[in-house]
Amino acid sequence: MAFWSGEKLIEALETLQLVEPYDPDNVDCSAYTLTMGPEYFISPDHSAHVSEIKKRRLRSFEPFVLGQRANPGEEFVIPPGQFAYLLTEEVVKIPASAMGFISLKFGVKGPGLINVSGFHVDPGYWGRLVFSVYNAGPSEARLQRYQQVFLLWVADLDRVSDRKKSYSGAQNLAISDAMVSKADRPVHSMQQLSEAIEKLTQQVELMKATGYVVGIILPAIVSVAGVIVALWALK
Numbered sequence: 001m002a003f004w005s006g007e008k009l010i011e012a013l014e015t016l017q018l019v020e021p022y023d024p025d026n027v028d029c030s031a032y033t034l035t036m037g038p039e040y041f042i043s044p045d046h047s048a049h050v051s052e053i054k055k056r057r058l059r060s061f062e063p064f065v066l067g068q069r070a071n072p073g074e075e076f077v078i079p080p081g082q083f084a085y086l087l088t089e090e091v092v093k094i095p096a097s098a099m100g101f102i103s104l105k106f107g108v109k110g111p112g113l114i115n116v117s118g119f120h121v122d123p124g125y126w127g128r129l130v131f132s133v134y135n136a137g138p139s140e141a142r143l144q145r146y147q148q149v150f151l152l153w154v155a156d157l158d159r160v161s162d163r164k165k166s167y168s169g170a171q172n173l174a175i176s177d178a179m180v181s182k183a184d185r186p187v188h189s190m191q192q193l194s195e196a197i198e199k200l201t202q203q204v205e206l207m208k209a210t211g212y213v214v215g216i217i218l219p220a221i222v223s224v225a226g227v228i229v230a231l232w233a234l235k
Contacts, residue, residue, distance in 0.1 A: 001155045001156060001157065001158070002155060002156050003030055003153055003154070003155045004030065004098075004153070004154045004155065004156070005030055006027045006028075006029055006030050009027050009030070009031075009032055009154065010024055010027055012095075012154070013027075013032075016093065016095060017093050018032070018092070018093055018094075018095075018154070019032055019034070019090045019091070019092055019093075019152070020090060020091045020093070021089075021090065022090065026148070028151070030153060031151045031152060031153050032151070032152045032153075032154075033105070033148045033150070033151060033152075034088045034089070034090050034092075034129065034148075034149070034150040034151070034152055035088065035089045035090065035145075035146050035147060035148055035149060035150075036058070036086060036087075036088070036089065036143050036144060036145050036146060036147045036149045037058075037086075037087040037088045037089035037090075037128060037145070038057055038058055038060070038087065038089065038145065039055055039056065039057055039058070039085075039087040039174055039175050040055065040056055040058065040076060040084060040085060040086050040087065040143075040175070041054075041055040041056065041084060041085040041175055041179075041180050042056075042076075042078055042079075042082055042083070042084045043082050043083040043084065045079065045082065054180070055085070055174075055175050055180055056076065058073055058074040058076065058144075058145040059073055059074040059145070060073045060074075060145060060146075061073050061074075071146065072144035072145065072146050072147055073144055073145030073146050074144065074145055075142060075143070075144045076142075076143060076144075077140045077141070077142050077143075078113070078133070078135045078140065078141040078143070079135065079140055080112075080135050080136075080137060080138055080139060080140065081135060081136075082134075082135055083116075083132070083133070083134050083135075084132075084133050084134075084135070085130055085131070085132055085133075085175050085179060085180075086130070086131040086133060086143070086149065086150075087128055087129075087130055087131075087172070087174070087175055088128050088129045088130075088131070088150060089128075089145070089146060090128070091126070091127060091128055091170050091173075092121065092125065092126070092127065092128070092129055092152065093125075093126045093170075094121050094122065094123055094124060094125045094126070094154070095123070095124075096123050096124045096160050096161055096162075096164045097123070097156060097157055097159070097160045097161070098123060098154050098155060098156050098157060099120055099121060099122060099123050099154070099155060099157060100120060100121030100125070100152050100153065100154050100155075101119055101120055101121070101152070101153040101154075101155065102115070102118075102119060102120070102121060102129065102131070102150060102151065102152055102153075103115060103119065103150070103151045104131070104133070104149060104150060104151070105148060105149060105150070105151055108141070108143070108149050111137045111139060111141065112135055112136045112137015112138065112139070112141070113133050113134075113135055113136075113137065113141045114133060114134045114135075114136050115131060115132070115133055116132050116133060116134050117130065117131050117132035117133070121152070122164065122165045123157065123161055123163070123164040123165065124164030124165035124166055124167070125165045125167075125171075126165070126167045126169075126170050126171060127167070127170045127171030127172040127173065128170070128171075128172045128173055129150070129152075129172070130172055130175060130179065131150060
């Protein structure tokens with residue numbers, strides 16, 4: 001198995017429609033850089049309303065033009081501890097004689113964003129790629145449409161294989177409702193649990209302080225009441 005060079009990637013972009021739409025400038029050494037596409041889905045937290053649990057579309061501020069790098073579009077945020085589906089802008093078409101390998105760019109995953117969707121693309125696959133990611137970092141992950149987020153490498157198989165994906169058209173042009181339904185449960189992140197514990201600790205401390213004050217004032221009130229009763233009895 002030999003990985004394709006940058007030169008072979010450029011040839012495949014033009015002759016095999018490896019990536020559409022494509023920009024030759026997105027070939028980075030021996031990888032092609034894919035961009036954030038038109039849709040995403042983020043798992044809800046414990047405070048989310050049911051109407052908010054749905055995939056979202058990102059606005060485009062200008063059309064894609066071959067050979068021209070698109071300006072970033074609408075921005076979105078993946079909170080710490082949350083899971084997300086990310087859809088590529090490009091459609092990928094892997095030959096039956098090769099397979100793809102995928103990852104996130106270091107600038108994106110360095111702060112804590114993890115690819116949990118797997119790391120390969122089957123021979124014969126044709127469609128957009130859906131990345132499953134998890135924000136394991138302490139800060140929000142901010143992404144924009146057309147941002148360079150993903151990397152694709154391609155490697156030759158030892159032969160053209162009949163054990164390949166076969167499609168009559170491009171797949172995964174959108175994030176499916178079936179995928180969303182598997183990830184629409186609230187995710188309680190470590191940060192949220194930490195905040196909840198801190199809030200409970202503050203409430204316990206307040207209760208302790210209240211109990212301490214009551215423990216001092218109540219005996220005093222009882223004593224004063226006892227003196228008043230005693231004085232009233234002497235009359």
